[in-house]
Amino acid sequence: MSTPDPALREQVSRIYQDHHRWLQGWLRPRVACRHLAADLMQDVFVRVLSAPDASDRLGAVREPRGYLATIARRLMIDYFRRARLERAWLQALAEQPEAVEISEQERLILLQTLCELDAMLAGLGPRIRRAFLLSQLDGMTYRLIGEELGVSEVTVTRYIAKAFHHCTLYSLQADS
Structure with missing residues (x-):
């Protein structure tokens, strides 16, 4: 001024x-x-x-x-x-959630878990894996997943059922 x-x-x-x-x-x-x-x-x-x-x-x-x-x-x-x-x-x-500092041991456990999940999901076909991830991670309805993938809601139901079946078998094999 x-x-x-x-x-x-x-x-x-x-x-x-x-x-x-x-x-x-x-x-x-x-x-x-x-x-x-x-x-x-x-x-x-x-x-x-x-x-x-x-x-x-x-x-x-x-x-x-x-x-x-x-x-x-x-x-x-x-x-x-x-x-x-x-x-x-x-x-x-x-x-906002507080930033959490995790220990090296927790970081290793998380990394191992992610690797196991990746190996488990790698056994699924690409469309089944995508439907499963849209359902589980994004919380999308079967109808919306069907629209996204260009398939019917019934087909999405089959994809999700196959994914759960595959994950259950993978988990049982990993435990034995």
Whole structure:
């Protein structure tokens, strides 16, 4: 912000001296915090000083309190909008699952399990494997899987039954 000319500084100084207590009192019950009211009140006067053609605008103001209240109202709206956005962002962050650090042993167990699953699913045909994964991982209905694969719902039912049968046999063989 550039340094305002002396006439503008005098105009703003006079309005500040005459109305800053009133403006802070007007803001305090609306924001329910005297510190926030003080901050917003100062922001109002910064806006007044930094407005384009500030001297002309202030010269045209007939009711300074109305002018100041309008600027303050806009600043309050911006503040509450930002605060609501910040709360929503913090809530979204809080709802995110925490990153879990796993031990090397747990990592090895997960990797072995994934390898076993891959070997088990490799024994299925590609269409049966795709139907099974769409059902189990994506939670898709048999009708939607059928549309995705271009087959009937009955065929999807057969695919899933074959996949479960294959997984059961694979599991029994692995246990023995």
